[in-house]
Amino acid sequence: MDIDQAKIPQATAKRLPLYYRFLENLKASGKQRVSSSELSEAVKVDSATIRRDFSYFGALGKKGYGYNVNYLLSFFRKTLDQDETTKVILIGVGNLGTAFLNYNFSKNNNTKIVMAFDVDEEKVGLEIGGVKIYNLNDLEKIIDPEVSAAILTVPAASAQKIADRLSDVGIKGILNFTPARLTVPDHIRVHHIDLSIELQALIYFLKHYPL
Ligand code: ATP
Numbered sequence: 440m441d442i443d444q445a446k447i448p449q450a451t452a453k454r455l456p457l458y459y460r461f462l463e464n465l466k467a468s469g470k471q472r473v474s475s476s477e478l479s480e481a482v483k484v485d486s487a488t489i490r491r492d493f494s495y496f497g498a499l500g501k502k503g504y505g506y507n508v509n510y511l512l513s514f515f516r517k518t519l520d521q522d523e524t525t526k527v528i529l530i531g532v533g534n535l536g537t538a539f540l541n542y543n544f545s546k547n548n549n550t551k552i553v554m555a556f557d558v559d560e561e562k563v564g565l566e567i568g569g570v571k572i573y574n575l576n577d578l579e580k581i582i583d584p585e586v587s588a589a590i591l592t593v594p595a596a597s598a599q600k601i602a603d604r605l606s607d608v609g610i611k612g613i614l615n616f617t618p619a620r621l622t623v624p625d626h627i628r629v630h631h632i633d634l635s636i637e638l639q640a641l642i643y644f645l646k647h648y649p650l
Pocket of ligand 1: 530531532533534535536556557558559562575592593594597601
């Protein structure tokens with residue numbers, strides 16, 4: 440079945456990696472089908488939302504049977520481009536950046552940090568988690584043209600300048616871990632993850648909306 444990916448709502452698209460990871464684990468443990476309530480329990484998304492999400496990609500669960508794990512996985516693999524490795528770069532090899540390089544997303548999907556950049560001469564030339572660190576001054580000269588996204592873990596004050604350069608070299612997406620709000624051209628997508636705000640929000644909810 441051909442699915443028009445443009446019709447998948449963004450909120451649904453964002454949950455796909457979550458579903459994908461869980462289904463891979465299921466497959467590895469030999470399970471061939473899964474019910475929406477089992478999925479719901481595992482990924483902490485309510486089962487009505489899961490059923491609606493899955494209906495977008497033509498996976499209609501059968502009552503008493505559930506969903507076919509292989510069908511879902513092959514759909515997700517295509518949608519998430521898991522058959523190909525997506526190349527990502529990381530800029531700013533501080534504490535957070537170093538943790539990402541060591542983690543490198545290798546366990547769950549085919550996204551890979553292929554190069555890292557920093558301005559600290561002591562870090563340039565080192566390799567962390569198998570990823571070489573280059574001088575950011577050389578970005579334009581040495582960037583692999585297949586790189587589609589960048590993870591930004593630099594101090595907030597340098598974020599905008601770097602984002603400008605990233606858009607000039609053809610990066611399509613930026614995962615921004617700095618507190619800076621970035622201004623980028625329309626064809627570039629920025630996802631902003633501000634860990635301290637997320638933590639503050641969680642603590643606020645714990646205080647005011649206890650479960
Ligand atoms: P983190 O914020 O990840 O915990 P940290 O506290 O170790 O890191 P920061 O000062 O936040 O250090 O800097 C993060 C990394 O970004 C450092 O490795 C630093 O050398 C690098 N960095 C600083 N300015 C720039 C820049 N303009 N371009 C690229 N890298 C930079």
